[in-house]
Amino acid sequence: MRPVLFLAVLLLAACSGSQQDRDIALLKAEIATLRSAAPAPSPATAAPELGQQMLELQIRHARLWQPGAARNWMLAQFELAELRESLDGVVELNGDHAAVQPNRLADMLPAMMDPALKQMQAAIDGHDGPGFDKAYDALSQACSACHAAADHAFLVIQRPQSPVLDNLRAAP
Numbered sequence: 097m098r099p100v101l102f103l104a105v106l107l108l109a110a111c112s113g114s115q116q117d118r119d120i121a122l123l124k125a126e127i128a129t130l131r132s133a134a135p136a137p138s139p140a141t142a143a144p145e146l147g148q149q150m151l152e153l154q155i156r157h158a159r160l161w162q163p164g165a166a167r168n169w170m171l172a173q174f175e176l177a178e179l180r181e182s183l184d185g186v187v188e189l190n191g192d193h194a195a196v197q198p199n200r201l202a203d204m205l206p207a208m209m210d211p212a213l214k215q216m217q218a219a220i221d222g223h224d225g226p227g228f229d230k231a232y233d234a235l236s237q238a239c240s241a242c243h244a245a246a247d248h249a250f251l252v253i254q255r256p257q258s259p260v261l262d263n264l265r266a267a268p
């Protein structure tokens with residue numbers, strides 16, 4: 097009886113091992129099928145194109161004008177912070193863009209924009225209306241100078257002629 101029991105246990109172990117191998121193979125095949133059917137990674141995770149970032153900067157620049165012209169210093173400070181954040185995004189995500197090669201946009205953009213941004217910050221901090229107007233024009237000139245350095249001198253930035261979005265009250 098013992099040899100029969102031993103043989104039965106041995107046979108059962110052999111069968112269960114091959115069943116496990118088949119189950120594992122089936123699961124691996126199912127995983128491979130699911131992976132091949134899965135959608136590709138979303139392009140939303142890709143870095144934004146430089147032109148898209150420049151459009152955002154242009155909007156931020158224009159939105160800074162309205163509260164500054166209305167002498168709403170709190171809103172002007174907010175818009176300046178948003179503009180800086182957008183500039184930082186360009187440096188971070190497109191710092192090596194081909195537009196200004198052999199120079200690096202990550203080096204060039206801060207060097208060209210920081211003096212005008214500091215002038216703007218001082219005008220806002222000092223609640224200096226005429227200083228704001230002058231700093232805004234200096235900021236616009238810095239943007240245009242950067243465009244010229246990138247061989248895009250035809251992109252000239254100026255004071256906005258009308259609000260970009262007119263549903264945000266600029267008056268204090």
